[in-house]
Amino acid sequence: MTVPALFQPLTIRSVTFRNRIWLSPLCEYSAEQDGVPTDWHLAHLGSVAIGRAGLVMTEATAVNAVGRISPHDVGIWTDAQEATWKRIVDFIHSQGVAAGIQLAHAGRKGSTAPGWGADYDDTTPPEKGGWTTVGPSTLAFGDYAAPVALDRAGIDETIADWVDAAKRALRAGFDVLEIHAAHGYLVHQFLSPIANDRTDEYGGSLENRARLLLQIVRAVREVAGDDVPIFVRVSATDWTPEGLQSADIEQVAAWAHDAGADLIDTSSGGIQSGIPISTGPGYQVALASGIRHTAEVPVNAVGLITDPHQANDIVESGQADAVMLGRELMRDPHFAFRASTALGYKLPYWPEQYERAQP
């Protein structure tokens, strides 16, 4: 039987992904204020592992306390967080599925409320568990409180937190480390002229604005060794002439690849509120394909990929090496079962417990 492109395994460094259907990071805002994942995370991520995605990626997981988006975000800067992630990773592995962690720092978009809260789009005050945010500059995101600009020591400490988080993630058993450099969070804030008006070596030219990302990639690669894949999630455009353009990010992707990143997870937007994005099925696939062909680095596409044939075509046509699905996997964590049937492929690794449900 021919294996459809979507179901062909992919090996990056020492990790073989059983297929190209990957879970996109999805913030659940379901931790207590200690950043420790809960049974919700085990069930949410576990259900996608049972559903046989090729990679289960965690939500944005903060590298330190001020790097959270909301007080209910998960993190990986304490022993309790690390131990709880290990339990979740062990379950994902028990299903034969690779586990990835998205390491994140929210920067000036931190200290907000959970995504569904009445206060969303507003800064959470200290008495409700909020904190003073940091950023490259004092430029605020929309109506949020202005951040404190990181000085050199603050930048060095942040990189050290990234390294420490990567070490913890490896101890917890994660197979893939993803650096979140998209959606207007800290690393993207440094990259984009919209949030970065520094005049030192971290501001001005694209090379300077990319410095933080590249330092993080190099530092994480050092602890990851040669075996562990590193992904970088980028916003491939800011969707405004004042911001990052796709050509800028193609250049940044090539630099990140040289610095030790293996795959560019290609998203877009998020640097400032009020910038319209015209979305539609697969609306970011062309951005991913541009990076793949210009920077000559593997990519995954994400964004309104919901249909098995659409997903298969993206991989088969060489526009991306894999697809990430977010909301579709929330609606149907067993999408891979449905997709294999739709593509006329008998999934050889159906869970035994669900065998009687095979079509």
Ligand SMILES: Cc1cc2nc3c(=O)[nH]c(=O)nc-3n(C[C@H](O)[C@H](O)[C@H](O)COP(=O)(O)O)c2cc1C
């Ligand atoms: C509830 C929700 C939470 C999200 N959380 C994250 C996140 O933690 N990190 C991230 O990079 N993207 C996050 N995203 C963006 C998704 O990963 C994905 O890129 C986006 O939803 C588009 O893909 P989709 O159309 O398949 O959902 C989130 C999206 C949603 C809907």
